[in-house]
Amino acid sequence: xxxxxxxxxxxxxxxxxxxxxxxxxxxxxxxxxxxxxxxxxxxxxxxxxxxxxxxxxxxxxxxxxxxxxxxxxxxxxxxxxxxxxxxxxxxxxxxxxxxxxxxxxxxxxxxxxxxxxxxxxxxxxxxxxxxxxxxxxxxxxxxxxxxxxxxxxxxxxxxxxxxxxxxxxxxxxxxxxxxxxxxxxxxxxxxxxxxxxxxxxxxxxxxxxx
Numbered sequence: 532x533x534x535x536x537x538x539x540x541x542x543x544x545x546x547x548x549x550x551x552x553x554x555x556x557x558x559x560x561x562x563x564x565x566x567x568x569x570x571x572x573x574x575x576x577x578x579x580x581x582x583x584x585x586x587x588x589x590x591x592x593x594x595x596x597x598x599x600x601x602x603x604x605x606x607x608x609x610x611x612x613x614x615x616x617x618x619x620x621x622x623x624x625x626x627x628x629x630x631x632x633x634x635x636x637x638x639x640x641x642x643x644x645x646x647x648x649x650x651x652x653x654x655x656x657x658x659x660x661x662x663x664x665x666x667x668x669x670x671x672x673x674x675x676x677x678x679x680x681x682x683x684x685x686x687x688x689x690x691x692x693x694x695x696x697x698x699x700x701x702x703x704x705x706x707x708x709x710x711x712x713x714x715x716x717x718x719x720x721x722x723x724x725x726x727x728x729x730x731x732x733x734x735x736x737x738x739x740x741x
Contacts, residue, residue: 537651539638543587545640557714559627566641566668566704568621571688574614581610588673609616610686617690624688632711634718635678639700641689649686651675653719660699671715713720 542549545559568574583692585606589599623643631638637656639649657676663669672691675681681698683690691699 535542545631545648546638547650548639550633550635552698554633554635556631556633557709558630559631560702560706560711561628563668563706564618564622564625566664567688568618570704571624572617574617574621577617578610578614581606585610586695614675622677626705628689630705632715632718635722637700637702639689639702639717641675641686645685647685649681651700654721656719659712659715660720661708667708668704668706669712670704671702671708671712673701674699 543556544736550556585603586644588606589603592599592602627643627646629640631640636653637649637651637653641647641649651673655676656673658674660672660674661669662672670691672694681690681696681700684697686700689701689703691701702708702711
């Protein structure tokens with residue numbers, strides 16, 4: 532597994548170099564910005580918090596409906612501004628991200644301020660875990676092998692939440708995640724079943740979205 536942080540030029544979008552002969556790109560995609568805001572930045576939780584706070588303040592201050600409405604306005608305005616800021620951050624993160632699945636690896640170009648690319652060959656992936664939502668968006672976490680250390684903070688939010696001891700890189704909040712997961716599983720099994728590789732093929736498990 533390797534990283535790359537020089538993006539003066541990209542011969543192929545999302546990859547630091549052209550794939551070698553025999554390696555084909557199967558899929559490229561980005562996180563859904565709203566799904567990223569919801570799952571990584573908890574925008575719906577914060578929106579609910581400010582609504583509850585506004586209702587609570589209105590219940591203890593003001594005697595008339597008009598007074599209570601006026602009391603809630605500052606809290607609702609603050610909540611709207613805060614959630615707009617969270618969504619803007621998620622949007623920037625989503626647009627600066629490009630995930631690539633090839634016949635040999637998963638590549639993740641991530642980071643809005645500090646941009647890096649993770650190259651994760653299938654032979655270093657022990658397991659892939661798909662968390663799927665009803666609307667089709669989902670996240671695919673990769674349990675890697677070997678001694679390579681991946682920084683949780685540098686890669687966040689493109690990591691499995693709360694796995695601090697061993698960071699799991701994650702294709703996060705991608706549309707049509709089940710189809711991408713099947714592509715990954717098929718490509719990994721094909722690659723790992725080649726004669727020069729002797730190990731257990733990558734497995735794919737389904738779990739509820741976190």
